[in-house]
Amino acid sequence: xxxxxxxxxxxxxxxxxxxxxxxxxxxxxxxxxxxxxxxxxxxxxxxxxxxxxxxxxxxxxxxxxxxxxxxxxxxxxxxxxxxxxxxxxxxxxxxxxxxxxxxxxxxxxxxxxxxxxxxxxxxxxxxxxxxxxxxxxxxxxxxxxxxxxxxxxxxxxxxxxxxxxxxxxxxxxxxxxxxxxxxxxxxxxxxxxxxxxxxxxxxxxxxxxxxxxxxxxxxxxxxxxxxxxxxxxxxxxxxxxxxxxxxxxxxxxxxxxxxxxxxxxxxxxxxxxxxxxxxxxxxxxxxxxxxxxxxxxxxxxxxxxxxxxxxxxxxxxxxxxxxxxxxxxxxxxxxxxxxxxxxxxxxxxxxxxxxxxxxxxxxxxxxxxxxxxxxxxxxxxxxxxxxxxxxxxxxxxxxxxxxxxxxxxxxxxxxxxxxxxxxxxxxxxxxxxxxxxxxxxxxxxxxxxxxxxxxxxxxxxxxxxxxxxxxxxxxxxxxxxxxxxxxxxxxxxxxxxxxxxxxxxxxxxxxxxxxxxxxxxxxxxxxxxxxxxxxxxxxxxxxxxxxxxxxxxxxxxxxxxxxxxxxxxxxxxxxxxxxxxxxxxxxxxxxxxxxxxxxxxxxxxxxxxxxxxxxxxxxxxxxxxxxxxxxxxxxxxxxxxxxxxxxxxxxxxxxxxxxxxxxxxxxxxxxxxxxxxxxxxxxxxxxxxxxxxxxxxxxxxxxxxxxxxxxxxxxxxxxxxxxxxxxxxxxxxxxxxxxxxxxxxxxxxxxxxxxxxxxxxxxxxxxxxxxxxxxxxxxxxxxxxxxxxxxxxxxxxxxxxxxxxxxxxxxxxxxxxxxx
Amino acid sequence: xxxxxxxxxxxxxxxxxxxxxxxxxxxxxxxxxxxxxxxxxxxxxxxxxxxxxxxxxxxxxxxxxxxxxxxxxxxxxxxxxxxxxxxxxxxxxxxxxxxxxxxxxxxxxxxxxxxxxx
Numbered sequence: 001x002x003x004x005x006x007x008x009x010x011x012x013x014x015x016x017x018x019x020x021x022x023x024x025x026x027x028x029x030x031x032x033x034x035x036x037x038x039x040x041x042x043x044x045x046x047x048x049x050x051x052x053x054x055x056x057x058x059x060x061x062x063x064x065x066x067x068x069x070x071x072x073x074x075x076x077x078x079x080x081x082x083x084x085x086x087x088x089x090x091x092x093x094x095x096x097x098x099x100x101x102x103x104x105x106x107x108x109x110x111x112x113x114x115x116x117x118x119x120x121x122x123x124x125x126x127x128x129x130x131x132x133x134x135x136x137x138x139x140x141x142x143x144x145x146x147x148x149x150x151x152x153x154x155x156x157x158x159x160x161x162x163x164x165x166x167x168x169x170x171x172x173x174x175x176x177x178x179x180x181x182x183x184x185x186x187x188x189x190x191x192x193x194x195x196x197x198x199x200x201x202x203x204x205x206x207x208x209x210x211x212x213x214x215x216x217x218x219x220x221x222x223x224x225x226x227x228x229x230x231x232x233x234x235x236x237x238x239x240x241x242x243x244x245x246x247x248x249x250x251x252x253x254x255x256x257x258x259x260x261x262x263x264x265x266x267x268x269x270x271x272x273x274x275x276x277x278x279x280x281x282x283x284x285x286x287x288x289x290x291x292x293x294x295x296x297x298x299x300x301x302x303x304x305x306x307x308x309x310x311x312x313x314x315x316x317x318x319x320x321x322x323x324x325x326x327x328x329x330x331x332x333x334x335x336x337x338x339x340x341x342x343x344x345x346x347x348x349x350x351x352x353x354x355x356x357x358x359x360x361x362x363x364x365x366x367x368x369x370x371x372x373x374x375x376x377x378x379x380x381x382x383x384x385x386x387x388x389x390x391x392x393x394x395x396x397x398x399x400x401x402x403x404x405x406x407x408x409x410x411x412x413x414x415x416x417x418x419x420x421x422x423x424x425x426x427x428x429x430x431x432x433x434x435x436x437x438x439x440x441x442x443x444x445x446x447x448x449x450x451x452x453x454x455x456x457x458x459x460x461x462x463x464x465x466x467x468x469x470x471x472x473x474x475x476x477x478x479x480x481x482x483x484x485x486x487x488x489x490x491x492x493x494x495x496x497x498x499x500x501x502x503x504x505x506x507x508x509x510x511x512x513x514x515x516x517x518x519x520x521x522x523x524x525x526x527x528x529x530x531x532x533x534x535x536x537x538x539x540x541x542x543x544x545x546x547x548x549x550x551x552x553x554x555x556x557x558x559x560x561x562x563x564x565x566x567x568x569x570x571x572x573x574x575x576x577x578x579x580x581x582x583x584x585x586x587x588x589x590x591x592x593x594x595x596x597x598x599x600x601x602x603x604x605x606x607x608x609x610x611x612x613x614x615x616x617x618x619x620x621x622x623x624x625x626x627x628x629x630x631x632x633x634x635x636x637x638x639x640x641x642x643x644x645x646x647x648x649x650x651x652x653x654x655x656x657x658x659x660x661x662x663x664x665x666x667x668x669x670x671x672x673x674x675x676x677x678x679x680x681x682x683x684x685x686x687x688x689x690x691x692x693x694x695x696x697x698x699x700x701x702x703x704x705x706x707x708x709x710x711x712x713x714x715x716x717x718x719x720x721x722x723x724x725x726x727x728x729x730x731x732x733x734x735x736x737x738x739x740x741x742x743x744x745x746x747x748x749x750x751x752x753x754x755x756x757x758x759x760x761x762x763x764x765x766x767x768x769x770x771x772x773x774x775x776x777x778x779x780x781x782x783x784x785x786x787x788x789x790x791x792x793x794x795x796x797x798x799x800x801x802x803x804x805x806x807x808x809x810x811x812x813x814x815x816x817x818x819x820x
Numbered sequence: 821x822x823x824x825x826x827x828x829x830x831x832x833x834x835x836x837x838x839x840x841x842x843x844x845x846x847x848x849x850x851x852x853x854x855x856x857x858x859x860x861x862x863x864x865x866x867x868x869x870x871x872x873x874x875x876x877x878x879x880x881x882x883x884x885x886x887x888x889x890x891x892x893x894x895x896x897x898x899x900x901x902x903x904x905x906x907x908x909x910x911x912x913x914x915x916x917x918x919x920x921x922x923x924x925x926x927x928x929x930x931x932x933x934x935x936x937x938x
Contacts, residue, residue: 452900452901453901458888523878523879524854524855524879525836525853525854525878525879526878527878527879528876528878528883528888531876531878532876551834551835551836551837551876551877552836552876554876554885555874555875555876555885559874563871563874563885563886565868565870565886566869567869567870567871567874615874807834807837810839810840810841810842811827811828811832811839811840811841811850812827812828812841813825813826813827813841813843813920813922814825814826814827814828815823815824815825815826816823816824816825816826816917816919
């Protein structure tokens with residue numbers, strides 16, 4: 001086998017790592033790769049530093065790649081190692097300890113250095129740039145209560161630094177030389193709006209302010225700054241964010257052609273054919289770059305060029321566009337936003353909504369613009385600008401966005417506007433760009449494939465609409481034709497959930513495998529998606545005749561406990577309405593002692609969780625709890641979980657009704673029924689709503705004259721405030737309404753659909769119609785609900801062990817004589 | 821050298837279910853599919869170490885209960901696009917008994933779970 005070529009990268013910033021990702025995608029095995037990074041930290045996304053400073057992300061969350069990725073590609077990483085010299089003749093790099101490493105190809109991604117103003121006192125302790133994780137660690141190193149910070153520089157980074165420091169508890173003053181903040185990207189109008197937004201966050205803004213000196217506290221640390229007009233601003237921390245300078249020190253030392261940056265051609269080649277350069281240190285056709293898009297484009301160009309890929313394109317330098325990453329301030333700027341000769345401006349300004357849009361036109365094409373307050377259409381405008389599209393026909397509606405300006409407006413995909421680096425899936429940390437890339441590279445056409453390959457939308461699923469839209473956006477028109485007209489339950493059937501339930505109402509009671517045969521399943525024993533759903537549908541359709549198929553249940557529902565990451569289980573006894581007593585508590589304590597249960601925790605739903613129970617102990621744990629009169633709390637199931645309560649009129653001086661009594665009664669009435677997804681209830685004794693009833697699936701709030709009933713709330717992944725359903729005068733009316741609502745949800749929602757998305761799908765008027773307006777229907781639902789209840793404690797059911805012999809016992813191996 | 825061990829009657833293995841054999845250095849999950857295929861795999865998902873024996877079984881695969889990754893029962897490899905694999909052990913049914921082949925010697929003639937050095 002031919003010996004691999006040696007590739008050495010100097011610098012482990014985002015531009016280099018992205019370039020490497022592109023390279024490995026094109027030629028995974030071609031190079032033996034070694035990376036030198038001067039920083040001690042594993043490669044991270046510098047663009048996200050402001051998010052770390054603003055405590056929106058952790059240091060780990062902005063890593064560019066996990067250590068395993070480097071291992072997998074056999075990349076040798078030298079952290080905290082600065083390359084001091086390069087021997088271009090013998091093709092060796094030298095670190096500061098004179099250790100040498102050979103290369104066949106060298107990539108310089110040395111980045112840039114922050115510019116530190118040459119002021120008296122600039123070397124004092126507490127004067128920092130904002131460039132690295134280490135800088136942030138230093139900023140946050142000491143207690144901040146009452147501390148004052150000055151940020152010098154009102155550009156993009158300076159604003160982000162000021163915002164982050166304010167979040168971290170500093171009293172922040174932003175000092176800017178020019179009259180307009182971000183004057184490189186904003187006009188005076190937008191700059192003033194931005195200034196207002198910063199000031200409303202208690203950040204003091206001084207413009208036209210030139211710093212002349214950093215003041216000394218007499219002990220080697222900064223005490224503040226002095227401005228040219230004589231004003232002094234006290235500070236314990238001074239952050240200089242006045243620009244960057246390409247780091248060309250090494251390149252100059254080894255004699256590569258440099259001007260402001262290292263000169264590169266259209267393919268990132270330097271004046272030495274074995275050395276390439278990219279990122280902030282590179283200068284292309286007289287320009288250096290500081291924004292992430294062109295830096296990443298350089299990586300792609302470079303990877304294509306050195307692998308001689310047929311699709312390799314020369315670097316063109318993406319037209320720069322900027323977004324401010326300060327949460328709550330939406331700001332976008334692109335191109336020649338300040339206009340120029342022969343330019344005209346289209347402006348929309350709504351001060352009370354805080355919206356400002358300006359587009360700069362030249363001969364009916366967009367050449368620049370600023371969006372403040374509403375950046376939703378940014379990508380569309382940018383696309384029009386890049387394509388130099390003639391906007392003449394849509395000019396009158398252009399400022400109102402694609403929805404107004406284009407025909408077939410509602411087909412415009414909002415995902416187009418999302419920047420590539422924006423995280424779509426928070427659970428698995430997948431950004432739009434990588435979803436797009438994977439779809440294209442692997443030729444994916446379905447949501448399931450995207451989930452499998454990228455993990456986006458594969459965990460909590462709350463980003464599924466966005467992932468679907470990205471898929472549509474990437475595939476264009478094709479997606480619509482490829483997507484099935486109805487969403488089937490899974491690949492085992494061509495039927496939708498609704499169709500399956502409809503068919504079941506027309507059939508006789510039957511078991512799981514008969515149902516699969518009757519409904520034309522294309523697999524013999526289904527899959528992990530359809531079996532639990534079908535099991536629930538059959539239970540709901542034939543409550544008396546159908547026998548629960550425990551093999552189609554997730555482990556938690558099979559063993560009536562909650563599996564934990566280490567394979568142990570947690571057990572939650574039911575405590576009705578959250579009302580307990582010394583006997584129950586003693587029994588729980590005894591169980592915890594007896595089985596050496598390591599963790600006992602109060603849950604969010606006012607119950608007690610025993611965590612870390614070994615599987616074989618589960619039956620004995622239940623037996624002891626049963627003996628003390630307690631039953632399973634269904635904390636593991638798609639079932640009625642808990643009814644949370646406040647103390648109510650019995651004790652509370654504000655309580656107007658007996659909320660605990662109502663909570664206990666509701667839980668007694670509703671437990672023991674399987675539902676499409678988990679169901680949580682709460683009862684508050686007065687409108688102060690201490691039981692947080694308005695973010696529950698069913699929330700009951702006491703008022704002087706009765707009870708208000710709310711439905712469809714959710715406090716989890718996607719918070720949703722419950723909708724008001726009806727006011728009930730008596731406890732009996734509360735009970736009937738709640739149970740009727742539960743039954744409607746049981747009969748009509750899709751499997752794994754919480755009440756919140758179900759209500760959003762069918763609409764609140766429908767629910768009101770069925771539960772409030774139709775008294776006879778409500779009574780019938782209530783009746784059916786009571787008939788389907790099975791309030792036998794699952795823990796005490798012998799069925800658990802009878803149906804699965806030895807479910808809770810390991811098998812034993814006995815030697816078996818046999819000739820092998 | 822390999823030895824065969826009996827794990828008892830096939831009736832004690834639920835269809836679409838699994839039972840666990842605990843050995844000193846490894847846990848083995850013995851699966852029985854809906855059509856009575858028998859497979860023995862290390863009871864540890866390559867993804868995050870979840871107990872495969874608690875997963876849902878359909879066709880020739882089991883889904884780990886922790887994060888849903890699928891492992892093929894016959895090969896022990898994770899189902900595309902996930903990567904990784906677990907050990908597999910030969911199993912068969914003789915006279916209604918489930919037998920497993922383990923690369924170890926029994927410690928004593930009464931050895932039950934007392935097998936070592938797997």
